[in-house]
Amino acid sequence: MDALFQYFKKFNPLSKEAEKAIADISSIVTIKKNKDLQPISHTCKTIYFMKKGVARIYYFKDGIDITERFFFENSIIARVESLFTGKPSRKAIQILEDAEIIAINSTQLFKLYNTYSEIERLFRKIFEAAYVETVNRIEGMQFHSAEERYNALLIEDPNVLMRVPLKYVASFLGITQVSLSRIRGYR
Amino acid sequence: MDALFQYFKKFNPLSKEAEKAIADISSIVTIKKNKDLQPISHTCKTIYFMKKGVARIYYFKDGIDITERFFFENSIIARVESLFTGKPSRKAIQILEDAEIIAINSTQLFKLYNTYSEIERLFRKIFEAAYVETVNRIEGMQFHSAEERYNALLIEDPNVLMRVPLKYVASFLGITQVSLSRIRGYR
DNA sequence: TTAATGATGCCACCTTTGTGAAGTAAATCT
DNA sequence: AGATTTACTTCACAAAGGTGGCATCATTAA
Numbered sequence: 001m002d003a004l005f006q007y008f009k010k011f012n013p014l015s016k017e018a019e020k021a022i023a024d025i026s027s028i029v030t031i032k033k034n035k036d037l038q039p040i041s042h043t044c045k046t047i048y049f050m051k052k053g054v055a056r057i058y059y060f061k062d063g064i065d066i067t068e069r070f071f072f073e074n075s076i077i078a079r080v081e082s083l084f085t086g087k088p089s090r091k092a093i094q095i096l097e098d099a100e101i102i103a104i105n106s107t108q109l110f111k112l113y114n115t116y117s118e119i120e121r122l123f124r125k126i127f128e129a130a131y132v133e134t135v136n137r138i139e140g141m142q143f144h145s146a147e148e149r150y151n152a153l154l155i156e157d158p159n160v161l162m163r164v165p166l167k168y169v170a171s172f173l174g175i176t177q178v179s180l181s182r183i184r185g186y187r
Numbered sequence: 188m189d190a191l192f193q194y195f196k197k198f199n200p201l202s203k204e205a206e207k208a209i210a211d212i213s214s215i216v217t218i219k220k221n222k223d224l225q226p227i228s229h230t231c232k233t234i235y236f237m238k239k240g241v242a243r244i245y246y247f248k249d250g251i252d253i254t255e256r257f258f259f260e261n262s263i264i265a266r267v268e269s270l271f272t273g274k275p276s277r278k279a280i281q282i283l284e285d286a287e288i289i290a291i292n293s294t295q296l297f298k299l300y301n302t303y304s305e306i307e308r309l310f311r312k313i314f315e316a317a318y319v320e321t322v323n324r325i326e327g328m329q330f331h332s333a334e335e336r337y338n339a340l341l342i343e344d345p346n347v348l349m350r351v352p353l354k355y356v357a358s359f360l361g362i363t364q365v366s367l368s369r370i371r372g373y374r
Numbered sequence: 375t376t377a378a379t380g381a382t383g384c385c386a387c388c389t390t391t392g393t394g395a396a397g398t399a400a401a402t403c404t
Numbered sequence: 405a406g407a408t409t410t411a412c413t414t415c416a417c418a419a420a421g422g423t424g425g426c427a428t429c430a431t432t433a434a
Contacts, residue, residue, distance in 0.1 A: 061330050068325065081322050084315045117304045124311040128271045131318040135268050138255065138321065141328050142361045143248050146421070165381065174329045179421055181383050333391070352411065366391055368413050379432075385425085392419070401410070 001026070004049050004102050007074055011129070012122040021116060025108040029101045037077075037093040037101070044082035044089050046103050050075050053099025054163050056172075059091040067172040070096075070160055076126055077101075096164055146175045147183050188213070191236045191289050194261055198316070199309040208303060212295040216288045224264075224280040224288070231269035231276050233290050237262050240286025241350050243359075246278040254359040257283075257347055263313055264288075283351055333362045334370050 004026075005019055014022075029048075031037055037055060038044065050071050057068040057079060068091060071077045082089035083106055113120035140152060150173060153160055160169060170180040191213075192206055201209075216235075218224055224242065225231065237258050244255040244266060255278060258264045269276035270293060300307035327339060337360060340347055347356060357367040 059326075061326075064330070066330055068322075068329070080315070081319045084319050113308075117307070120304070120311065121300075121307065124307065124314075127311075127318060128267070128314060131314060131321065132268045132271050134318065134321045134325065135255075138325060138328070139246075139248075141325070142255070143251070143253055143358070167381070171330070176422060177382080178384085178423080182421085185383075354411065363392060364412075365393080365414085369391085372413080375434100377432100377434080379430100381428100381430075383426105383428080385427105387423085389422075390420085393417085395415085397412105397414080399410100399412075401408100403408075404406095 001028075001102065003051050003074065007049065007076075008122055011125040012118060014118055014122060015116075018112075018116045018118050021112055022104065022109070022119065025105045025112070027103050029099075029103050031095050031099050031101065033095055033098050035095050037095055037099075038079070038089075040090060040092040041088045043086060044079040045106050046078075047083070047106050047109065048077040048093070049102040049104070050077055051100040051102060053095060053101070054097040055093055055095050055099060056164070056168055057091050057093055058168075058171075065171065067168045069172065070157075070164060070168075072159055072163070076130070078106075080127070080130070096168070141174065146173060146179055147186070149173050150180065150183050188215075188289065190238050190261065194236065194263075195309055198312040199305060201305055201309060202303075205299075205303045205305050208299050209291065209296070209306065212292045212299070214290050216286075216290050218282050218286050218288065220282055220285050222282050224282055224286075225266070225276075227277060227279040228275045230273065231266040232293050233265075234270070234293050234296065235264040235280070236289040236291070237264055238287040238289060240282060240288070241284040242280055242282050242286060243351070243355060244278050244280055245355075245358075252358065254355045256359065257344075257351060257355075259346055259350070263317070265293075267314070267317070283355070328361060333360060333366055334373070336360050336362075337367065337370050 001023055004022075005014070008014055029037070031053075037048065038046070040059065050073055052073060055071045055077060057071075057077075059066055059068065077093060079089040079091050079093065081087075081091075109119070109123070113123075140149060144152070153169070153173065160172075166180055167177050170177040173180065188210055192201070195201055216224070218240075224235065225233070227246065237260055239260060242258045242264060244258075244264075245252055246255065247253070264280060266276040266278050266280065268274075268278075296306070296310070300310075327336060331339070340356070340360065347359075353367055354364050357364040360367065
């Protein structure tokens with residue numbers, strides 16, 4: 001649980017009581033490669049913290065598997081389009097490397113917001129930062145060729161290319177596996 | 188100011204005092220078409236509410252003007268990648284139709300978060316909703332042809348095509364003006 | 375260990391989109 | 405109103421990326 005509180009400190013330090021309140025509504029999940037942590041069409045009621053392992057959020061568009069994004073150690077995993085709307089998600093979370101994950105019950109967490117405004121503030125800041133990342137990603141997608149997007153990934157997040165099958169990387173970049181292979185071939 | 192509080196009600200109703208506190212740090216701006224409400228490379232310290240008019244966020248990539256998104260009546264305008272990080276923004280806000288805008292001083296607003304947790308909650312919810320919209324937009328960009336993206340825009344946000352010059356729509360869709368013209372030609 | 379499956383790379387061919395150039399229409403400015 | 409700029413469209417050509425097929429190598433399962 002310590003890794004989680006260390007992570008929180010970067011956003012908003014918590015009192016001991018607040019940490020305990022979060023610990024009380026959390027549990028540790030270990031899950032094997034290729035399993036779905038959460039399946040498609042379930043409503044997201046859990047916020048996850050990746051202690052160890054790799055995961056991705058994916059969905060199907062016209063029958064094709066598309067990766068929305070990847071998650072590595074020390075990051076928060078959530079399908080926000082379900083978590084914040086209460087609607088079922090069309091997306092699933094899949095484990096790509098045997099993982100150890102902390103699961104926080106979001107229904108209870110949101111109740112804690114009423115008692116501990118420091119917790120509400122913490123998660124406000126966490127999701128503000130995630131929002132900024134997402135806005136920046138749109139910029140990357142809007143006017144760059146596949147090759148430029150690949151090279152950017154190579155520099156900014158080499159983890160992805162070392163720990164994740166290329167077929168998932170391709171759809172993440174918005175291209176087919178063939179195009180990705182072609183681009184990598186340019187060397 | 189009333190339009191703003193009406194808008195807030197959809198997210199988190201405020202007490203009269205909280206409304207007054209926000210009114211005290213806000214001002215009304217009227218600004219003409221084609222003017223920049225905020226220029227590139229300024230750090231964003233204002234959250235805007237569009238009462239009347241149209242605006243866009245844009246930036247330059249390799250010397251080319253790219254539109255990130257549009258804003259119409261009854262929406263919050265902010266360059267979050269600057270607002271939430273304190274860094275200067277590479278983006279500007281430009282007015283596309285004579286506008287009447289409410290400007291909220293964000294430095295003072297963030298201070299109000301300490302006194303009025305209802306205000307912190309309100310803006311948490313506003314930006315959570317904006318975050319969800321942004322995540323959904325990535326989905327639209329990841330695996331659709333330019334023609335599909337155009338048709339989706341035609342259905343979901345016809346305002347854009349009726350009130351905004353096509354050259355701005357093109358870069359918003361991630362294509363050139365020539366491609367957009369070609370697609371529209373298919374009729 | 376062998377079979378089966380999955381991941382990757384590569385080829386030929388075709389479709390979509392970008393580029394540069396040019397023309398027309400509409401808006402804006404004295 | 406006339407001049408100038410801006411918006412939009414079109415064309416011919418080039419480049420990028422998708423499709424279907426197939427070969428190879430690595431991983432997993434029996």
